[in-house]
Amino acid sequence: MKKIFIAACFMTGFATFAQTEVAPLDPMQDKDLMTWYHKDFASTNIYGVNTQNAYKYLESKGLKPTPVIVGVLDSGVEVGHPGLIKNMWTNANEVPNNGKDDDGNGYVDDVHGWNFIGGKNGDITDDNLEVTRVVKKHQPIFEGDDSAKNKANQAKMPEDFAMYMKSKEIFTKKGVEAKQGYETYKKIQDLIPTMVGMLNGQNLTPELVAAIKPTNQEQAMSASILSQMAQDPNVNGKSPAEVFVFLKDQMKEAVGYFEVQATKQYNLDFDPRAAIVGDNYDDYTQKTYGNNHYADPKGEHGTHVAGIIAGLPQGKEVQYGVGYKVAKIMAVRAVPNGDERDKDVANAVRYAVDNGAKILNMSFGKPVSPGKNVVWEAFKYAQDKGVLLVKAAGNENENVAENVYYPTNFKNVEDAKPYINNMIVVGASTNNNEFLRADFSNYNQKMVNVFAPGEKIYSTVPAAKYAYLQGTSMASPVVAGGAAVLLAYMPNLTPAQVIESLVKTTNKSTVNAMISSNTNNRFDLISEAGGVIDVKKAAEYAYTNFYKANSSPSTVKTKAVKKKKMKKVK
Numbered sequence: 081m082k083k084i085f086i087a088a089c090f091m092t093g094f095a096t097f098a099q100t101e102v103a104p105l106d107p108m109q110d111k112d113l114m115t116w117y118h119k120d121f122a123s124t125n126i127y128g129v130n131t132q133n134a135y136k137y138l139e140s141k142g143l144k145p146t147p148v149i150v151g152v153l154d155s156g157v158e159v160g161h162p163g164l165i166k167n168m169w170t171n172a173n174e175v176p177n178n179g180k181d182d183d184g185n186g187y188v189d190d191v192h193g194w195n196f197i198g199g200k201n202g203d204i205t206d207d208n209l210e211v212t213r214v215v216k217k218h219q220p221i222f223e224g225d226d227s228a229k230n231k232a233n234q235a236k237m238p239e240d241f242a243m244y245m246k247s248k249e250i251f252t253k254k255g256v257e258a259k260q261g262y263e264t265y266k267k268i269q270d271l272i273p274t275m276v277g278m279l280n281g282q283n284l285t286p287e288l289v290a291a292i293k294p295t296n297q298e299q300a301m302s303a304s305i306l307s308q309m310a311q312d313p314n315v316n317g318k319s320p321a322e323v324f325v326f327l328k329d330q331m332k333e334a335v336g337y338f339e340v341q342a343t344k345q346y347n348l349d350f351d352p353r354a355a356i357v358g359d360n361y362d363d364y365t366q367k368t369y370g371n372n373h374y375a376d377p378k379g380e381h382g383t384h385v386a387g388i389i390a391g392l393p394q395g396k397e398v399q400y401g402v403g404y405k406v407a408k409i410m411a412v413r414a415v416p417n418g419d420e421r422d423k424d425v426a427n428a429v430r431y432a433v434d435n436g437a438k439i440l441n442m443s444f445g446k447p448v449s450p451g452k453n454v455v456w457e458a459f460k461y462a463q464d465k466g467v468l469l470v471k472a473a474g475n476e477n478e479n480v481a482e483n484v485y486y487p488t489n490f491k492n493v494e495d496a497k498p499y500i501n502n503m504i505v506v507g508a509s510t511n512n513n514e515f516l517r518a519d520f521s522n523y524n525q526k527m528v529n530v531f532a533p534g535e536k537i538y539s540t541v542p543a544a545k546y547a548y549l550q551g552t553s554m555a556s557p558v559v560a561g562g563a564a565v566l567l568a569y570m571p572n573l574t575p576a577q578v579i580e581s582l583v584k585t586t587n588k589s590t591v592n593a594m595i596s597s598n599t600n601n602r603f604d605l606i607s608e609a610g611g612v613i614d615v616k617k618a619a620e621y622a623y624t625n626f627y628k629a630n631s632s633p634s635t636v637k638t639k640a641v642k643k644k645k646m647k648k649v650k
Contacts, residue, residue: 114538138623143570148407150439153412153442156411157192157193157375161383163393164390167407171192185435193372195373196424196428197370197414201355201358203356206418211247212348215244221244262335268305276320276324284306285316288310380542382411384540384553388558403562407561410436421451429461439468440468443551444472466502468503470560471487471503472553473523489505493527506528508535518551521552523607529609531607532559565615566582569619577625
């Protein structure tokens with residue numbers, strides 16, 4: 081969400097996506113800002129990922145790239161976006177829109193990917209949160225009318241009970257905050273005419289606000305809000321009409337944001353799954369539900385992520401993804417505006433792997449995971465097939481060893497080594513060397529591998545547009561794009577070798593990490609790598625240590641599918 085400052089208190093919240101939207105700094109004309117995350121640190125002193133020099137180095141070695149399919153497991157991708165359409169993966173064995181499963185993979189008309197949060201009755205845009213689902217399911221079991229039975233269940237199912245208590249705590253706290261946020265911003269929305277009227281036709285200034293003498297509670301609250309606004313250089317001096325438009329736009333977004341939380345995400349009675357998808361959610365063996373609706377018409381997250389990986393400059397737009405020369409995007413829709421469901425994540429992983437993806441980007445997460453074992457099985461399946469998993473660390477400004485952010489590559493935080501060796505977890509960095517860790521980014525020296533640019537990231541969004549977003553959701557695809565560059569030119573690399581190349585070659589910094597509770601409060605101590613990735617350095621490392629000329633990719637063959645004779649589409 082946008083940074084909304086107009087309120088009696090500053091209220092923040094994060095849904096399943098590790099994403100926030102940046103307050104405009106007149107960025108739409110700033111070509112330098114649009115591409116900052118590609119910069120070379122050595123020559124600019126900006127912690128970009130050195131995109132162009134990576135390509136130059138690999139091409140100087142006489143290497144020729146082969147396209148790398150990157151599965152974007154997300155909210156959906158606008159496959160026809162002008163900045164993406166040329167880099168979309170196309171299933172060559174599927175005849176578009178003929179209503180048949182031409183390639184025999186179990187999915188009808190999956191030309192550019194698949195949607196696991198849709199069905200014959202449409203698509204899920206908003207869903208509840210996992211803590212809500214856990215409370216709904218387990219409250220009758222652990223806190224029902226029969227206290228003796230409750231205690232017996234608690235003793236019999238200690239892991240489930242612990243998950244329930246954690247979920248209940250989050251649900252209660254965040255649910256109250258959501259309702260308060262909705263009521264607060266709705267009240268401010270209702271006060272807009274009062275605030276504009278109190279300007280008395282004059283431009284907003286601190287002096288004007290200071291001279292206002294409120295006569296009732298509504299005017300007092302309005303004056304307080306106007307006082308906050310007058311301190312902002314982007315609003316100070318604006319006319320009453322401009323203030324009206326500003327307030328209207330801000331409050332519409334704020335009310336909408338908290339309304340979804342209050343009425344859907346933290347609502348025990350809201351569950352659109354059965355009516356829309358039509359599967360038995362508790363049956364993890366089901367694989368072939370869903371539809372081929374690739375895009376979320378109301379969301380921008382997945383399209384933005386795809387552009388960071390493989391966006392192409394077009395027209396006046398200079399934006400391009402890190403893997404723009406080599407990556408092909410497979411759209412695998414599994415994440416609503418709410419929390420992703422473990423069944424969908426597991427199936428999305430297997431679908432992408434079986435259909436040729438070599439890298440999966442996962443810019444999502446949540447604090448509890450009832451089906452984590454099913455997800456881990458899917459991750460192990462991807463590892464066995466030689467597929468790299470790239471995962472956002474999360475946006476809670478927390479140590480992920482203390483507050484786990486699922487899905488994780490560690491089955492237990494105490495484990496010395498991860499459960500799988502094919503996942504890289506990514507924190508978010510900024511273009512400000514003094515505040516290099518993005519203030520929302522999660523961190524941990526063992527469970528977060530690297531940092532990558534994740535603040536003020538310009539990329540594709542629906543309706544053929546572009547926008548700045550921020551979050552570890554944006555940092556993760558930067559790494560996925562970088563990994564695609566390495567694999568395209570050196571297809572023999574294993575996921576573990578790609579990860580080692582990225583981890584061993586980061587540009588480090590000892591700047592204060594701005595973590596109040598961290599005694600070792602330095603940027604180089606909050607991830608395994610201790611720095612921000614540099615794709616050119618990673619390419620050099622991989623070429624020197626792992627590249628084998630004339631070798632075939634070190635991968636296991638993907639699941640065979642039945643091929644049928646293709647018909648010409650008229």
